[in-house]
Amino acid sequence: MAEFVTVYEVGPRDGLQNEKEIIPVEDKIALVDRLSEAGFRKIEVTSFVSPKWVPQLADAAEVLAGISRRSGVVYSALTPNLKGLEAALAAKVDEVAIFASASETFSRRNINCSIAESFERFAPVMEAAKTAGVPVRGYVSCVVACPYEGPVAPEAVRLVAERLIMLGCHEISLGDTIGAGVPETISAMLDEVLRSVPVVKLAGHFHDTGNRALANVEIALDYGLRTFDSAVGGLGGCPYAPGAKGNVATGPLVELLEGRGFETGIDAEKLKRAEAFIKGRVGRLSGRNA
Ligand code: HMG
Ligand code: MG
Numbered sequence: 001m002a003e004f005v006t007v008y009e010v011g012p013r014d015g016l017q018n019e020k021e022i023i024p025v026e027d028k029i030a031l032v033d034r035l036s037e038a039g040f041r042k043i044e045v046t047s048f049v050s051p052k053w054v055p056q057l058a059d060a061a062e063v064l065a066g067i068s069r070r071s072g073v074v075y076s077a078l079t080p081n082l083k084g085l086e087a088a089l090a091a092k093v094d095e096v097a098i099f100a101s102a103s104e105t106f107s108r109r110n111i112n113c114s115i116a117e118s119f120e121r122f123a124p125v126m127e128a129a130k131t132a133g134v135p136v137r138g139y140v141s142c143v144v145a146c147p148y149e150g151p152v153a154p155e156a157v158r159l160v161a162e163r164l165i166m167l168g169c170h171e172i173s174l175g176d177t178i179g180a181g182v183p184e185t186i187s188a189m190l191d192e193v194l195r196s197v198p199v200v201k202l203a204g205h206f207h208d209t210g211n212r213a214l215a216n217v218e219i220a221l222d223y224g225l226r227t228f229d230s231a232v233g234g235l236g237g238c239p240y241a242p243g244a245k246g247n248v249a250t251g252p253l254v255e256l257l258e259g260r261g262f263e264t265g266i267d268a269e270k271l272k273r274a275e276a277f278i279k280g281r282v283g284r285l286s287g288r289n290a
Pocket of ligand 2: 014177207247
């Protein structure tokens with residue numbers, strides 16, 4: 001039997017958080033429903049963050065209330081603090097994610113606190129999630145480079161990943177936030193992180209600014225990673241990482257994985273229809289051609 005690779009669809013969150021125009025709630029719901037139908041087992045739907053910081057996702061609760069949940073699909077959301085977690089639990093998410101950074105400046109720009117302070121905020125989030133029986137994923141941003149500080153040392157990434165594991169995260173998603181990674185730098189970073197975190201707990205989250213995201217997925221596959229985050233149509237970026245492009249696009253990622261003999265459980269035709277749908281919507285709002 002073919003080995004399974006989990007494609008964690010983050011387009012509704014990481015993609016749409018960075019679109020200039022705010023996508024109507026019914027379009028977000030329709031996108032998530034199409035992704036559920038296409039066979040994704042994990043969908044990051046939205047974020048419970050400050051609407052002043054990310055107005056694009058201010059409708060998080062409405063989106064989660066409107067989607068048709070398919071059994072077996074994990075619907076998740078980002079929760080930077082206890083306020084976000086409480087709202088996410090009320091909206092009945094299946095998983096939450098806390099997001100830390102390996103770069104001090106990015107931490108301050110993204111969540112308005114130092115790395116050390118971010119862990120003080122995450123501790124009660126973790127405790128409350130545990131009490132509620134909701135698993136917590138941990139992100140590390142800037143695993144290769146920071147938009148403000150430049151190259152980031154692999155050791156800094158390992159230390160943050162290690163702390164997230166110690167806090168109780170079941171999975172660490174390694175974010176190449178600005179898509180600066182190439183197979184050599186991804187390798188150096190993985191060599192270091194794997195000293196502390198077992199490969200089964202790692203996921204790759206590669207933005208495609210440098211058009212190397214697929215090459216980075218390939219090298220990470222060679223290291224044994226079996227979970228990759230991607231965005232339908234390659235939507236998005238990060239509002240606090242100027243110039244960052246979207247995540248690796250889901251369609252080419254699925255093609256690569258299936259071409260290498262892995263199973264993903266994703267229906268390519270349904271995925272294409274979901275992509276055409278959201279690109280049409282984003283294009284219509286921005287005046288761009290889809
Ligand atoms: P802050 O201003 O320091 O927070 O922001 P605060 O606690 O001082 O509160 C200020 C105001 O925000 C208050 O409202 C709070 O109620 C409200 P006011 O009294 O002024 O009206 N507030 C909230 N509202 C709703 N939900 C909440 C919440 N928390 C506070 N959860 C904070 C700190 C973390 C909230 C802010 O910096 C923030 O929301 N940042 C989010 C930034 C973000 O979402 N970035 C993108 C996601 S990360 C990413 O894309 C990277 C990733 O993809 C991996 C990679 O690629 O590297 C994951
Ligand atoms: Mg990202």
